[in-house]
Amino acid sequence: MYRYDAYDQKLVDERVAQFTNQTERYLAGELSEDEYRPLRLQNGVYIQKHAPMLRIAVPYGNLRADQVRKLAHIARTYDKGYGHFSTRQNMQFNWPRLETIPTILGELATVQMHAIQTSGNCIRNVTSDPFAGVAADERVDPRPWCEILRQWSTFHPEFAFLPRKFKIAVNGAADDRAVIRAHDIGLELVTNAAGELGFRVFVGGGLGRTPIIGQEISTFVAWPHLLTYCEAILRVYNRFGRRDNMYKARIKILVKALGAEAFRDQVEAEWAHLKDGPATLTQAEVDRIAACFVDPDYAALPATDAGYTAALAENKPFAAWAKRNVRAHKQPGFASVVLSLKKTGIAPGDITDGQLDTVADFADRFSFGEVRVTHEQNVVLADVRQSDLFALWQAARDAGLATPNIGLLTDIVCCPGGDFCNLANAKSIPIAESVQRRFDDLDYLHDIGELELNISGCMNACGHHHVGHIGILGVDKNNEEWYQITIGGRQGNDASLGKVIGPSFAAADVPDVIETLINTYIAHRHEDELFIDTVHRIGVEPFKQAVYGDKTPAQRKVANG
Amino acid sequence: MAKLIKNQQIIDDTWQVLALDAEADAAGVTVPAGQWLVPLAVWQAQPALAARGDVAPLLDGADDPAALADQLATLPLVAVNFPKFVDGRGYSIATLLRSRYGYTGELRAVGDVLRDQFNAYFRCGFDALSPAAGKYTDAQLEAALASLADFTEPYQASIAHRDPLFRRHHRSAA
């Protein structure tokens, strides 16, 4: 993992001092509400239903054990004993007092952490593949490039007040696990015919109220030019993105208005002035950062561990867990483990202080002291010996972190919704729970197979509902909470947006509707065909029929539809 | 009198902003005697203003700094308006004036200019900051000077730092 040098540390310390001073001036009445709001947002502080919410940056989802322990300490000391991992790989605390936030930031700074640019109209936390460095299908490790982008975007003076938020994601594997085409800039690491490393560049993706899949504007930007190319994109956006209407201010609206080609021409024209300038990356800098992401000291192990194989054969619950929560690793004898934060009855992504401490201990004991957060709101131990899997499973089960459901229907992605969020149209956490309760039979879940269910409490789409195989969106109709359902969305290389099946439902009906969708899939599926593939093969119509029968849908206008 | 921060010192501001409402005729408006910052439209419509020496152009977020490219070598002052501090277009305009168009005279931020952005203004090439009259007491403005140096060794290349951190300093492997 990246470790700060004195320069990194100084910047974070200076930020703590700056924000402490800003908060003092705000509390003393010297800074108005309007003046303070953008400043606190750029430091991850929202004012929500119950209290300020503090969003802490987890750069591209990477954490060290000491950092996880610090999060546990913060949850315990300044919050109500739990935190929430978000779909952008960050950690959110829902209950800290504003007065304590400077102190929390000071504590975070002692373990090389911060809340910088986790909100506000600036470049946000860069996100990436939680299996970076260990996945078998990886072409290039994205983490050094994420770190380079993190440094470049941190306190960038020109881009601190963009028209709207700006999110960058990087993927370096054959399978896109970073949803790069749902980001303002999506970067895919590629090599060209000459064997040089570079980036395929997508812009203008995003979810929210106008979901759009990003468009390619360059097939290859050679690595030395990564920052100057991004600077050109950002400058065009900063100057010409709309500022008159915050709902039309994302870069996707600019790209759509100009057309991807005209946008690209503007970027290229700007880039012509920047290319080969001082911001051009050097091999030395890339090497310095890449040195933080070399493989750990893997022991030479046989490809399969005999004890592990035996345990799989003997212990059915262990085998069920391994089937879903253990992933192949590039290194013989190793595996990656996903600790599930999707236990029924617990809000998806929530984790207690005790569990955080346990995860830190697991990291030290089993995985070279490191942890990753996934955008599906789970936690990954990337480098576990097969021979340790059984012991890890037992300990994880004791800690409530071994629900064997990764990638299954109950591994629900879910925003905080109406329970915590001021913007919500409807609650989302209880909907997740009602679906989890309905599908509580593990064998049945495994039979249904891989299925991503994503829930957002409003059209801001924090729960990524558009790219869920099944998406649930909270809508408001005459001050009542209703739920609109989409099917056919997906993340990954063929990212696509789901289609609305018809008028929305009351909360109590949602589990029935989901069940009907599943039954329809089971009735139509070919052998080994996943839900999402069946939907794409037969279309939305049979599902609509099954759910609404002869009641012709779409008669009632769907709120926010 | 309004105050100006110029080269990290607080001095009296002797310039005023000529406001132009939407219907006003840029060619017809009279620019009185005294030091005036005038909207780009006025500056362009009345070429004679350039000879006066006490009038300077004021760019808005939507203005193209390229419009001044031919004159920059002789201009003593260019101002950029920040209608609201959260409107960040002025940072790009300043960066372009200083880099692409090579402007070396005084570059002044006017409008909703707040101390929490002083460091970003400075790094984008502003050497003069003009907070709204009455926005800060003398003591507050004095304290605000510290904000110019909020971040002492930033990562990026910018106008204030020609090179990014990785070229300015040797950074040892972590």
Ligand code: HEM
């Ligand atoms: C509780 C406080 C929160 C507030 C007020 C909030 C607000 C918003 C808003 C207004 C948008 C729409 C932006 C746009 O379309 O321009 C948005 C998008 C988003 N938020 Fe949140 N959010 C909150 C919490 C979260 C949480 C907890 C997560 C993760 C679980 C999250 C992840 C996202 C993501 C992934 C988007 C994606 C949309 C995009 O980038 O196009 N947010 N949020």
Ligand code: SF4
């Ligand atoms: S999707 Fe809506 S309800 Fe859910 S967290 Fe985002 S803004 Fe809040």
